[in-house]
């Protein structure tokens with residue numbers, strides 16, 4: 001770790017879709033690294049692809065990060081609109097900065113205009129593949145004279161700009177996840193840094209911005225590993241300091257295929273809408289491709305101390321929703337009552353008084369993973385029961401009418417006191433244990449399983465208790 005410069009990490013999403021779990025894991029790890037090193041965490045928006053980027057996606061991803069508790073130290077939301085391009089955290093507003101650095105490279109002969117059309121490039125690629133060579137830019141425009149360039153431009157041609165990759169250079173860097181990496185520059189063709197339409201290419205602005213923003217450590221997906229030697233060469237050419245890079249293993253579904261929609265909810269937004277809690281998601285992500293020393297639940301504030309680069313794995317990390325459900329149960333068990341009230345609020349009847357709601361959420365929390373699971377219990381306590389299923393109906397019939405006549409009478413006398421109610425019912429019917437409790441539970445709740453019966457009984461209005469017991473008494 002460099003001791004001199006303060007650590008700066010960043011998350012650099014492109015706002016072209018919903019924030020998915022792979023990206024948000026990258027965000028979390030960079031956030032934790034910055035916190036652990038006592039440094040800063042930046043949010044930089046890579047929106048140079050104007051067609052695919054949108055304001056709605058940008059707002060959505062900032063909302064998702066905040067909801068997860070991953071607030072950034074500097075980002076697009078805090079920049080004064082009047083500030084200059086260098087102060088911006090949206091690449092679409094940093095154009096003049098890139099123009100300056102393109103000019104520097106061109107002035108030194110380290111970048112050159114390229115007029116090759118998409119078709120020419122494709123033909124060249126195919127020819128190289130057919131000859132059994134890995135395809136790379138053939139260098140067609142590498143040595144065009146200034147006069148030739150001028151003539152093409154005068155005819156209206158709009159060139160792209162290519163970086164002139166140095167010949168015969170070996171690029172070595174230490175990836176802090178994958179160890180030493182070596183690339184030969186001769187295997188890397190001259191690459192585009194500005195497209196023909198004038199837009200800066202990803203390689204370029206990503207590398208230049210890291211350097212200008214003082215980023216010291218970059219953790220990103222392993223799909224970027226082969227970009228890294230190109231970016232290091234660019235920064236060397238510009239005499240800018242490259243960050244240290246670490247490439248995270250791919251996130252896959254439980255079948256080992258890259259995580260995608262067909263594995264279920266893979267965006268933060270979908271998980272939030274289903275009622276997963278941010279703490280559960282963060283606990284799950286913390287363990288995807290990272291093996292913490294401590295196995296159990298961690299608060300986000302505890303994670304930086306438990307986050308170690310040496311514990312990042314190289315093997316693909318599997319996301320399995322059953323593990324997320326495990327952390328969600330933990331999160332629900334740890335949530336305080338005001339949080340639970342808010343979480344279940346859309347399901348709770350507005351007319352119910354606060355004490356009743358509080359008691360309800362405390363009682364059902366152990367039976368609820370996502371809010372939707374609370375719906376049947378909302379009906380039991382605040383509404384009506386659906387008609388029983390066949391198995392339940394059979395159990396009620398087996399208990400018999402006399403049982404429910406006695407049960408309704410005991411409930412009238414003892415109200416919601418289950419202990420006294422069952423004592424009277426036991427002596428009246430001779431039933432005990434499951435034969436006593438099960439028909440009561442099924443008649444009162446419609447199901448054979450659920451939260452503890454004694455406190456549940458106290459939450460059901462006495463009139464509903466009578467109705468449900470009497471329904472089976474004749």
Ligand code: GLU
Pocket residue numbers: 012013014046206218219220221224
């Ligand atoms: N915008 C790039 C991405 O979303 C950033 C890559 C990086 O972190 O360097 O993949």
